[in-house]
Structures are given as structure tokens and as C-alpha cells.
Amino acid sequence: MSEIFEMYQPHTLAQSELKNDGPYLVYGANGVIGKHTSYNHEEAQVLVTCRGATCGAINVSAPFSWINGNAMVIKPRENNVDLAFLKYYLESGIDIKKVITGAAQPQITRQSLSLLKVDLPPLAEQQRIAAILDKAELIKRNRELAIEKLDELAQSVFIEMFGDSVTNNKGWELKSLGEIADFYAGNSLPKESAYKNQSDGYFLMKVSDMNSLGNEREIKSCKSWSDLIGAKSATCPKGSIVIPKRGGAIGTNKKRITTRLTVLDPNLMAIKPKEDIVLTEYLYQWFLNFDLLSITNGSSVPQLNKKDLDPLRIQIPAIKAQEKFRNFIELHLAHKAKNINLMKGETMLIDSIKHQAFSGQL
CATH class of the missing domain: 3.90.220.20 (DNA methylase specificity domains)
Known part of the structure; x- marks a missing residue:
């Protein structure tokens, strides 16, 4: 990897340096952890979590952001690597977890990453594969959003039926x-x-x-x-x-x-x-x-x-009203379970597509 990518851990901001109202996102081991008044990377970067329980996880930073040192930046040395493809490749194309060391505190080092062998297709082929995987991931993300919306619906129905639990505006x-x-x-x-x-x-x-x-x-x-x-x-x-x-x-x-x-x-x-x-x-x-x-x-x-x-203090609506809510929840859970099962199938399909993509069959 070291022949194709520059790999490094940037300077880490102290917790006291994070600003709630800063204009630039700060990325840690597991994605965004706050904001700051300046950035250390103008362009989006592919990041590998290099410490802790989620060691080996892959993230992509936004442009104009600060990246902390518990994430390893994987930066192509030349303009022949598509970042979207690189993210998918690191997730599914190679076994990045085999270079994790340390039992009590898992970690990935630049030295261990540099030993991984990579075989990247031409840029046009990378972009073709990334476009297919982007569409597949969008289907999965839309399903996740639908499930989240179902949870929001349950809360909305609860408030509509029983009012605000703090103010008891329906006088239960x-x-x-x-x-x-x-x-x-x-x-x-x-x-x-x-x-x-x-x-x-x-x-x-x-x-x-x-x-x-x-x-x-x-x-x-x-x-x-x-x-x-x-x-x-x-x-x-x-x-x-x-x-x-x-x-x-x-x-x-x-x-x-x-x-x-x-x-x-x-x-x-x-x-x-x-x-x-x-x-x-x-x-x-x-x-x-x-x-x-x-x-x-x-x-x-x-x-x-x-x-x-x-x-x-708990509001006590009439049992018939509670039963009506219970009936709604039963239907809601059945619909949610159906969406979860569909998402499992979609995830299996995406995994199959990734396997084909990185074995030259797509």
C-alpha cells in the first residue's frame, strides 16, 4: 500500500479545542466528533480507524475538515484512485483487520498497513464499480431511513393521542x-x-x-x-x-x-x-x-x-385509548419487521455485489 498511498495520522486536537459553533467538522476514530475554527485538510479523505474497539472501520471526511490522529489518512499519491472506490475497496476488497495488533488496545499502524498488497483496476473501472455500489448503498440507506421514520411515527401518534407528557395538556x-x-x-x-x-x-x-x-x-x-x-x-x-x-x-x-x-x-x-x-x-x-x-x-x-x-407522575388515559394505541403499535411493529427483513435481503445482495466487484466478476 505504501507504494500507492501516503498514510499518516494528523495532529490531534485536545477536547478543549473543540467548538460547538465552529465552521469546520472534526473527525475522530468513528466519524464526526465536533467542530473547530480551522481545518487541516481541504479535500475529502478516506480514513481508517486505527485505535480502539472499532479499529479497521472506514470513514470518508468532508472537504475542509480537521482530521484527528486516531484516524489514519489513506491518501493516493497520484490522481489515479477514485475515493468512493477506495472506501469500498478497503471495506470489502481486502482484509484490513488482519493487520490489527494488540489485544487489550487494538491498533493499526502505518507499518502494518504498508504490508498489505493492493490490486487496483484502472480509474475508469474504479468509477464504474463505485457508481454501482453507490446505487446499491443508497437503496439500503433509504430502507434505514424508512425504519427511522416508522419510529418517529410511533412517537407522533403517541403525542397526538395522549398529548405532551410533561405539561399534560390533555388533562389526563x-x-x-x-x-x-x-x-x-x-x-x-x-x-x-x-x-x-x-x-x-x-x-x-x-x-x-x-x-x-x-x-x-x-x-x-x-x-x-x-x-x-x-x-x-x-x-x-x-x-x-x-x-x-x-x-x-x-x-x-x-x-x-x-x-x-x-x-x-x-x-x-x-x-x-x-x-x-x-x-x-x-x-x-x-x-x-x-x-x-x-x-x-x-x-x-x-x-x-x-x-x-x-x-x-404518569398520565393515565382511559384503557380503551391505551388499547387503541397498542393495536397501532402491533401494526407498526409488523410493518417495521417487514422493512428490517427487506433490509437484510438488500444487505446480502450488496455483499454479493461487492464480492463480484472485487473478484473481477462485475
Whole structure:
């Protein structure tokens, strides 16, 4: 690579040098991290993340931007490389991850990158391939935007039906969360086994399970399972809303719904609505609009407990109105699932096109 590309890590700005109102974007390891009053690159550049968990990721900077040193600039030495093609080539045409070193702190160095062998087609062929891949990626991005719009629609319908949850402008009856829900606090987990689609027993849920693919709304799987019952106070039923209760995870504001009996570890807690007063789908949507950090206690390590959540004031619409919203959510989720499945198919198609492109078959 060193024969075709100049590779370097630019000067890194201190955090204090970033400006919210600066005219120029600043790029770090994972894309834009802020703004600055000046730039160090006039032209767009292809960047490789060279440190941390996302080491090997590829980004493209905007023209007139500042690039920090935790991204490696891959700059063609001559005008015979198309930047769009180069991005796709680094992502799919070569195995850039094989030059990552370091277990505790993964990194890519200029020396390791320079050993990679590249075989670039003529510029016109690069541009042809990049144009095809651009169109394919646009299809995928449009699908992603459609899914995002569906999530926005759910929030819009909630506000239209029930009004603003802060001002209660529709004058619904107010009750404390403690009046309408039961609380479950995480505890030590029973002896665990790997979850292998067992239909009985208990999910053993940890914070990391909130991040697993497929668990974006409902907990459909956990890494661990047990046929042993956990502490009663930590074992929540189906339809409970799980939130982080300790540490930085609270700031992620993630909320999930259980789909079966689930034992929570000490870093989680759950709220189970009393279904004769409030439905899970309604309370879950209410919580999506609520900032958990706003009620934390503890200075160095944020924490949440029942006493923090109990006094929250919740609007209580008529059950029939909540049922109408639940019916909408069921249709909404079915439509969203259809779009997600379509996107999976499109992603497989794009991967196939990339394979053909970089094996001379396109």
C-alpha cells in the first residue's frame, strides 16, 4: 500500500479545542466528533480507524475538515484512485483487520498497513464499480431511513393521542408510578447455562443483553439461561420494562420489554405496569421520552432505585385509548419487521455485489 498511498495520522486536537459553533467538522476514530475554527485538510479523505474497539472501520471526511490522529489518512499519491472506490475497496476488497495488533488496545499502524498488497483496476473501472455500489448503498440507506421514520411515527401518534407528557395538556388523571406498577430490583443470578432456545426456565439478563441484535425493543434472547428460580424480587414477568440502574449504562437511556420470566442481575431493574390501569405498550412509549439521568442519585457513580422512580407522575388515559394505541403499535411493529427483513435481503445482495466487484466478476 505504501507504494500507492501516503498514510499518516494528523495532529490531534485536545477536547478543549473543540467548538460547538465552529465552521469546520472534526473527525475522530468513528466519524464526526465536533467542530473547530480551522481545518487541516481541504479535500475529502478516506480514513481508517486505527485505535480502539472499532479499529479497521472506514470513514470518508468532508472537504475542509480537521482530521484527528486516531484516524489514519489513506491518501493516493497520484490522481489515479477514485475515493468512493477506495472506501469500498478497503471495506470489502481486502482484509484490513488482519493487520490489527494488540489485544487489550487494538491498533493499526502505518507499518502494518504498508504490508498489505493492493490490486487496483484502472480509474475508469474504479468509477464504474463505485457508481454501482453507490446505487446499491443508497437503496439500503433509504430502507434505514424508512425504519427511522416508522419510529418517529410511533412517537407522533403517541403525542397526538395522549398529548405532551410533561405539561399534560390533555388533562389526563395523574398517578405516581408506584401506584400503577410493581418494581423489581436486580440481584445475584442463579447458576447459569448458555441459552440455546430453551422454551422453559428463565432468562438471566445482564446489561449487555440490551445491546444484542434483535433485542432493540423486546428481550427475545439472553446469553444466559437457567432452570433454577432466582430471587423473587429480581424475577420479573413478561411485559416488564427493564432499565439500567447503575453506572454509565443509565446514560444510554435504553429501555427493553421482557417476553418471558426474566431474572435481573444487580445492574438492572424493572417496572411491571398493573394492566388494569396502564398497558405495557403505553408505559414503554412514555419511558422512551423520559431521561433516566434526570432522576439519578450518587455523584461519582449514577444510580437508580425504587425511591427515585416511585414518585414519577404518569398520565393515565382511559384503557380503551391505551388499547387503541397498542393495536397501532402491533401494526407498526409488523410493518417495521417487514422493512428490517427487506433490509437484510438488500444487505446480502450488496455483499454479493461487492464480492463480484472485487473478484473481477462485475
